[in-house]
Every structure is written in structure tokens, then in C-alpha cells.
Amino acid sequence: MSYMVRPKKSLGQHFLTDLHIAEAIADTLDAYRGMPVLEVGPGMGVLTRYLLDKGHDLTVVELDSESVEYLQEHFPALEGRILEKDFLKLDLAQLYDGEFCVIGNYPYNISSQIFFKILDYKDRIPCCSGMIQKEVAERMAAPPGGKTYGILSVLMQAWYDIEYLFTVPEHVFNPPPKVKSAVIRMTRNQVRQLGCNEQLFKQIVKTAFNQRRKTMRNSLRSLVGKECEVLADPIFDERPERLSVERFIALTNLLENYITS
Template structure:
């Protein structure tokens, strides 16, 4: 059995109850395509192949890839892909509707989660991540952990904590607690796909000034004078003196829409 490699941030999940809860959180899998990120030695994959119509597992570690291809050699509905998940178009790989699951390496958690938001998004995604990250993903406005990650995710998906996972559930055990989170695309996102990139950039910049009043944030981030910034906030229906951590994703979306010139507006020509 291949050993865990520190440079890949590998911590193999071994707790059967946690493994079962991850699969259960995906919902019914009969006839569905499951894309798994970081299958490791196959503990979660073993459960997926029993329930899913098709399983595509993406693994970067060549030794683990060989192990997995041998393990599932007699299962035509299982495909092992040797690749860095950040270089793979998940919708293209799936070739249709799919669900996503993964014990995500903690050092690249956020890039992977946002990479998985490529359209069309998975019908549901279940991640095993560092507990602190899970709390930030699901945090409501005003919470001490609410930040750019919370807003940029919750603008387009619903995030739910499934369960906490102790270090003892892994081999080798990490130094931090973990958690399982379920991410489901919102039927009506707060932000349109056309301005999503600008939305994310604005939110990141705003939380870099999280202790500043909103009018100062808008002046700084959008390079506006005080009068124009006040007009923008009025058009967005937002007060001047609130701080970024109190705004909902919908609030941020209204603000970014006002700041985004329409194709037929004089400012865009």
C-alpha cells in the first residue's frame, strides 16, 4: 500500500462512519456520474463504486494511480485519471451532469473549491476540509469568520456543514480538526455569471478593508470621489457607514452591478 506523501498534503481518511456520511451526503447515486478528487488509497472510492453509475477519480500521486488502476481493473465504470485537478475541466471530464466529492489537500483547498465552480457546476459537491475553512465557507454575515470566502461562495451556492471530523479519523492524523461540507448550486444565484469575476475581485478587496466604512471601501476599491461613491451606495440601497462584514452576498451583488457599466452606457464606450 503506497505511503502518504507529505509534499502532497496527504492524510488518508480511515474512519468508516465518516466515509459513509460523506457518501450519504451526496444523495442517491444510482446511474449518476461521480467525480472524486484525491481518492488516495481508495477508501471512499470503494463506497462510491458500489452505488454510482460511473466514478472518475482524479489523483496526482503516480504510485497511488497505479495502485488504484490495479484495484479497480475489473470495474469498467471506474476511471482513474492521473492529473492535477486544477488543470482539469471537471464538466468536460464528466461529459454531462455530475456530482463531486473529495478529501481535499488542505494547502490548496480554496483554489480547488473555486475551480469546481466552473459552469456547468456539479449538482452537489461534498468536501472534507479543514474545520476552520468549513466554518468560513458557511459563516453568516456579521460572524467573526465571515469573509471573502463566505461571500464569494454563498453568492452562487448553498453551503451546509455535515459533520465535524477529528484528527484520529486519518492516517497520518493532521494537526487540525476537519469537517464535511455540502455545497449545492443556488437555483437563482445572487450574482450573474457575466460579472462574477468582477464580483469576486471586489469582495476580496473590500474585505481587505473590512474595518472601514462602506463609503471608504467604495472610494478606495473603485477609485471614486466622495460624491460619486455616495451616489453609488444610494443607487445600491446601502448606507454609507456599514462595514463589509455586515453585507450579504446580495448586497455586494447590487453594489457591483451599480459599479459595472452596462454595454449601452456612455461609460462603457
């Protein structure tokens, strides 16, 4: 029996109803045909159908059991390729031996967590694309200098080139979200190592932006001690949104020998 899946607020479900937009999202992976693709949160398969039509080697991960039943009924090509699991808890290294792409109309309430998980597998994921909240997309793609540039911008741009592709209005969803959406594509850059202590880099970025109105000197004192001579360097006069990824790397190298254990 055919039926429609009821969108569940608890899962942040907003089902895309515009097929042209779904096809345009599927198009973002055209350069990666032949490479395995993992779709996150397919719902009723509006994006899934175009990914299958394009011949992608597709697996989907869906937490909602009602959506899983719908997919099983309507997409026989996905037999054995529907994972009823939480993407955030999935061991992607066990799922794929080599490289794979990730795509989805991502749940807005966990989109940042999804992208941080992508970073954990950055050397296996050459491309990740899909739809997220417009505000998060703008943050990810933001250049240094503005209010939208922050933790997500620096940590993602260190490893990926981020393209903000197009904006999606509210009325093409059921139910309509209260915010606009946007489609992005992240393509792995040529960086294989940052050239600094990568854990410390992450800590410095997060510490700096958690107090983004302060100068770097005031926000990072807690890491090195108030009277540390390194804080005299002019870079500490800056506020975090002024620093590019490269300057955060330089700052990490500058601070490494002064960090109090």
C-alpha cells in the same frame, strides 16, 4: 503485491482510516445516483469503495503515482477511469458533456482553489461534497455578521447552498493533521444570473474583504476615486462582513457606472 501508500506531506495527504466516516461522506451523494461522479484525490480508496458499492458512475483523479498504482491493483472496477492528473489543471468540460458531481477528501493546502474551480463549472455541478479543514468549512457556511464570513463565504453562497454536516477529529487520519476537519455539501441554488456584472462583483468582494477592518467606503475608494459622490450612500458605512450576498449584488450595481477604467 499488496502494499500501503506512504502519505506525502508535499501533496497534503492525510489518509482517512475510519470506515464509518468514509461511508458517511459517500452518503452525501445518495440523491445523485445515476449522475457521473468525479472523486478528487482518492489516495488508497477508502471513500472510493463506498462510492462504487453504491453504484455511482465513478471516475477518480489522483496526482500521486503511488496511489494510482494502489488503486489499479485494488479497484479493477476503475479500469480506464483513473486519471493521473492535477485536478486544478483538468478541463472538466472535456471530461463530461453534461452534469456531474464532485466529491473527495480534499487536500487541505489547495481546498479553496478546488472550490473556486468548482465555481467555474457551477452550471454543470449540481452538488459538491467532501471533507476539508474545519476552519475552511466554517468560512464557507458562515452567515453574514461574524469573523468567519469572508470572500469564500460570499462567492460560494452566491451560487450554492452550503451545509456544514459534521466535524471529524484528528485521530482518524494517517498521519493525523494538526487541525480538525469537517464534511460539507454544496448544492447548486436556483440562481442562474446574479443580476449584476459578475466579474465586478468578484472584484468588489475581494477588495472589500482584503481590508475587512475598514468601512466599505475606505476599502472601495481605490475603485471609484476618493471624491466620488456615490460613496455618500449609507451602504458604505458598513464593514464587509455585515453585507449579505444580495447586498453585495446591489452594491455592484450601484458602483458599476462609477468604476474608473
